[in-house]
Amino acid sequence: MIRINKYWEDPNVLHVNREPARAAYIPYRDMEAAAKGKRGNSPYYQTLNGSWKFQYRESAAQVDDHFYEAGADVSGWDDLLVPSCWQTNGYDQLHYTNINYPIPCDPPFVPDDNPAGLYIRDFQLGERLSDKETYIVFEGVNSCFYLWVNGSFAGYSKGSRMPAEFRITPYLQPGQNRIAAMVLKWCDGTYLEDQDLWRYSGIFRDVYLLGRDPVHVRDIGIRTELSADFESALLHFDLKSTGSLQVSAELRDARNHSIGRSDLIVDGDGTLHLEVNKPVLWNAEHPYLYQLYIYAGEEVLRFPVGFRTVDTHGGVFRINGQAVKLKGVNRHDSHPVLGQTIPLNHMKRDLMIMKRHNINTIRTSHYPNDYRFLDLCDEIGFYVIDEADLECHGISIAEDWAPGAFHKLSADPQWRNAFLDRAERLVERDKNHPSVVIWSMGNESGYDLNHIAMAEWTKERDPSRPVHYEGAAPGYNGHANTECLDMESRMYATVAEIEAYAKDESSRKPLFLCEYSHAMGNGPGDLNDYWNVIDRYPKLMGGCVWEWCDHGIATMTEDGTAFYAYGGDFGDRPNDGNFCLDGLVFPDRRPHTGLLELKQIIAPVKFEAVDLAGGRVRAVNRYDFIDLSNIAVYWKVERDGVITDQGQILELSAAPGTGEIVSLPYSLPPEAAGSWTLTLSCWQKFETAWAAPGYELSFAQFELPVPAPAAGERRQPAAAAAPVYAAAENNRLTVSGPDFRHQFDLNAGTLTGISKHGVNMLAGPARFNIWRAPIDNDMHVKKNWIHEGYDRAEMKVYECEWRQHADFAVEVTVKFSLGGYIRYPLLHGTAVWMVDGSGAISLKTDVRVRDGLVYLPRFGLQLTLPEGNEEVEYYGYGPRESYVDKRRSVKKGRYETTVGEMFEPYIMPQENGSRYGTEWATVSNPLGMGLKFTSAEPFSFNAAHFTPEDLTKAAHTYELAGRKETIVHLDYKMSGVGSASCGPELAEQYRLDEKEFTFGLTIQPVFKEDQ
Known part of the structure; x- marks a missing residue:
């Protein structure tokens, strides 16, 4: 057993021999090398990244007392790449937990069986470093580590995501040298690093030597x-x-x-x-x-300098004296294969995608990122809320949210130095970055004297930036003194709450939504509501969506199927399941539809109608500092999705915060049938680092004022009505005409067969449906849904009668209810089916919902079409999924797609792919034989190879076995998606909570090529 001082359970021992925190930089030999910024070109830099010898021990008690000695034999040890997280390399337990500590909550103590990673690296000291003062820098080690050089103890450090630098000159020798490190999985710092993420360990950021002049x-x-x-x-x-x-x-x-x-x-x-x-x-x-x-x-140091000011004057957040809205995201370090080890190109990719989606702000949730990330933010252009490596909300859970538990560590003098250390190392490392516009004192760690000490030290050290900390919000009942904080901050406040704050004249600080609009799964659905209010009030400075990416782990099943794993998939306990899948992008950075929604809502250019009949619109510049000369506009006029006119506007000049009138040279008929729309697309004119010329930054769409012809003028000669024949036998009703044959089951009260020219177009009974596979944001309301039986609702038929109208129509009337076992029926309804001589089937349903029920997920008709019905054509909003509260990123138009392309492969299967506001849709086989659906009012439409029950049952996408049949949903309404998995419950205006409603639609068997 190794005999060392047990620093890992003493919050007052933050380090041994660690150098004072400093700004991040690399010394170079000349200006030319410094200008290029490639640290490998510096003769004073020597990387220690690469293959290290490694041993994993389940407990530090198992570590050999002599492993670090210069002559220790490590030839039989494993090889491990540094930097890396040892869990992603097959050691220890992959473990995801959000709030709960993964160890017994007994601060500052951790389990006696404290896993340890032993690292050995033999290296030749570079010739140019041999006459220098030599320092070793560990950019990030989780959670604490001991360091030996050539068998001599050189230092100790804790604080996982901040650099630890040691002067090791006295321990080095010419030629061959050995570094040994013992990294512990847990230490007292674990209580301060309870972030919502996979719990990784090891030397996960870069390690290198720096040779410095004796005086430098x-x-x-x-x-x-x-x-x-x-x-x-x-x-x-x-x-x-x-x-x-x-x-x-x-x-x-x-x-x-x-x-x-x-x-x-x-x-x-x-x-x-x-x-x-x-x-x-x-x-x-x-x-x-x-x-x-x-x-x-002999040294040249280089630092980028950005001239800018930041203040909150008059309760308004300002950059360079200009009010600025922070259009941001929260970003964890996350890689689907490497864990928290983030390559430079991966950082760049994140930033380029953000830039393409109009994001201007990043909160480094909830710790300092690799310092090179800030270099990129300086260069590419982002505002950064730089956050201390501090989160200890697990203390509240351990004490069942007892009064004062949330603030326990912040109020404890024993932890004061540990809190301060995390602020000091953050500020000292990153103080020279112009992209850093706000310092954040951590996240969800209570608020008391230790936080006040952090904030006061930060303001004294750097008065040029405001200080943020959300844990001081009034609802947490922390320390009353918040004078050291420069803004109010909230998490998941409702739209009404932030508007009330904006109107409250006694509230003098700007309000920052450090987390809002939870992007988990099929969401978020409330972005537009937030930004309508944020844009209206100067006191509201914007916010950061939670969060940037899904933290799925790239994994394989036993049969070789690739999938993304989440909490619990590795037997980890406690775990928070798929709560780590709450991003705007997939783990591989493919955008979710929620990111496209955000892009449109925070777009830098918007259009307002001035005189649509005369082709006049107003282009509004929502940039804060640049004009619109970098923007071109493409416009088109469409009738029922077919272009009738189009053009380009290449010269715009509106200054920031202003607008200009744009005249579009289209002409409209005095009257015409159909739906007329104007679409304007803002394109980037010039190439940038993140996008090519022609990239669409935003769009706008307007309904054009083209009156429909008067009813008398519209009337066309009526086609001769074809006769309809009906026959009932054994409670089976057959309705037929010249080229069709439809069937009803009078016992079941539903349509069971549709055919045209002998082609079968229905593979199962039609059924009314209220259930959707719960989205992540349904996680709370679904308990009520299931309690009331929404997920098991079956149809009860009270009456089913049919009659023939002369020779030209057959009507079937069904009185029914939907309900699940145990509970009273959820709703009662009357459905009237009508078949005419063309073979069209019209449906009119009157519904009464039982009082006292929580809102319905949906109401509509579910059809099962035979195998081969893969082609989808529709007129409505597209080309991607849309919902009543998540539809700003889609355009009204005519779309052709496939059933497979309509599917959104969320890692946790759930409701997806619905098209809000559909006016008509056709699903057919490759020859165009299928069904066309129309309604007097727009409806929600979906076609998939999965039923809601299939999606509900599956825990991962790979568990879904697509049906050969096509499942079509024609919904009167679908409730919105919101962001209630962590945010407020779904807004009332987006709920299907009507107690009485009528839904009508028409189903027409078609051969498209004959139309």
């Missing part, structure tokens, strides 16, 4: 001071050195022209200054960066 710049803090009119700036460089040192600072602009230079002899602490006239300001829309070069001894 240790740290630099960049401060920008701008004049009130932003016409001039003073740049301050606060330097710390390890001794007396001649330092020069040079600022260069984006064209690499020198702006100015300053020199100073620094001995410990010093400040240089540069004046800049007419600085180009940095913002997320135009992220202009200057480059600061620090020349000291």
Whole structure:
């Protein structure tokens, strides 16, 4: 057993021999290398990434006392790539939990069987480092670790997602050297790192050596001071050195022209200054960066500089004096294969996708990201809420939400230094990034004196940025003193609540929704409601959707089927199931439809109707800093989905926050039948790092004022009515005509057969349906649904009668109810089926829902079509799924697709693929033989190879066995999707909670090629 000091259960021992926190940088030999920023090109940088020898022990008590010695034999150990998470490499337990601690809650103590990972790396000390002061940097190690160099103890550190740097010069030797590290899975810091994620361990970020001059710049803090009119700036460089040192600072602009230079002899602490006239300001829309070069001894350091201010003056969040709305997302470090080890290209991909979807803000939930992520945000242009590695909401669960439990650790003086350490290391590392506009003091960790100490230290260290912390919200009953916080913050407040705050004149801070609109599964469905209010009130500064990506783990079944796993799939306990699948993108970064919805709602350009008959609309510039000269507009006029006119507008110029009238040279008929729409598409004119010219940023669509012909003028000569024949035998009714034959089961009270020219078009009885496979956001209301029997509702027929109207129509009237066992019937209805001489089947249903029921998931007709009905054509909203509260990203038009393409493969199967606002739809075989559905009022339509019961039963997509038949849903209404898995319950206006309603539709057997 290894004999070491048990630092891992002492919150007052944060480190041993760890260097003070500093700004992130790499020293280079010359300006040219520094400008390229490729750290591997620095002679003073030596990576230790790569293959390490590794042993996993189920307990630190099992660790050999001599494993770290320079001569220890590790030839039989495993090889493990660093950086990596050991759980993704087959060691230990893959484990997902949200709030609950994975260990007994006994702070600061952790289980005696504390798993340990032993790492050994032999390396040759680079020639250029041999005469330098040598430091080793671990960018991220979860959760704490001990370090030895050539058998000598060199240090200890905790705090998983922040750098730990050690001076190791005294322990090195020329030539071959050995580093040994013991990483523990748990420590007292585990109580402060209870984030909603997979619990990973190991050396998961980069490790490298830095060779420094014996006397060198240790740290630099960049401060920008701008004049009130932003016409001039003073740049301050606060330097710390390890001794007396001649330092020069040079600022260069984006064209690499020198702006100015300053020199100073620094001995410990010093400040240089540069004046800049007419600085180009940095913002997320135009992220202009200057480059600061620090020349000291043999080293050149480079720092990007962005001139910008951030304030909350007058209760309004402002960048450079301009009110800004934060259109953001919460982002965890997450990779479907590598876990929390995030390659640089993966970071870039996330940011490029965000940029393409009009996102301007990222909250680093809930810890500092790799420092290179902030470099990218500086360069590409994002506002970052940089968050301390602090979350301890499990303490509340352990005490069953007892009064004060939430604030226990924040109120405990024993933990004060641990709280402060996490703020200090965050701020010191990231203080020079212009993209960081807000410091966040962690997440869901209560609020008391320790948080106040964090915030007060942060404001004193860096008064240039506001400080955020949501845990101080009034509803949590924490410490009353919130003067150290610069904004109010809420999670999942309702739209009504944020509007009430905006109207409350006594509330003087801006309101930030650090989490809102839960994007789990088929959602979110409330984005438009939030932004209608956020845009209206200056005090509302925006917010961050929860969250960016699904945290599924790429996994294989025993038979080799690939799927994404979630909590519980690895036998992990406790677990929170699929609650980690709550992102706007799949694990592989394919966008969910929710991301496309967000893109449209926060789009930088919107259009308002001015005079649609005259072709005049107003283009509104919702950018904060740039005009619309980078935008082109394509427009088209359609009649029933067929283009009648189109064109382009290439020159727009509206300044930020203003609009301009755009005249479109189309002409409309004085009257015409059909649906007339105008669609405008905003295109990017120029290539950017994230999108090519022609990329659509947003669109708008308007119904055009074309009157329909008067009823008398519309009337066409009536076609000769074909006779209809009806015959009943053994409670089977057959209705036939010249080219069709339909059947009703009079006992079951429903349609059972449709055929045209002998082609069978129905593979099972039609049935009324109220059940949908619960979406994730139904997780709470579905308990009521199931209690009342919505999931098992069967039809009871009270009466079924038929009669013939002359020779030209047959009518079947059914009185029925729907209900499940145990409970009273859910609804009663009367359905009237009518078949005419063309073979068309019309249905009119009057429904009365029982009082006292929670809203219905849906109501409509479910049909089963035979195998081969794969082609879908419809006129309505598309080309993707849409719901009453999730339809801003779809356009009204005529669409052709397939049943398979309508399916949205959510990792946890659930209701998907519905098309809101459909006016007609046809489902047919490849020869065009099928059924056409129409209604006087738009309806929700879906075609799939799964029933709602199939989707409800499956826990993973791979468990779905698609039926050969096609299941068609024709819904009077479908309730909205909301975001109630974590957010507020579904808004009333999106619920199907009518107690009486009428639904009508027509089913027409067709041969499309004959029409």
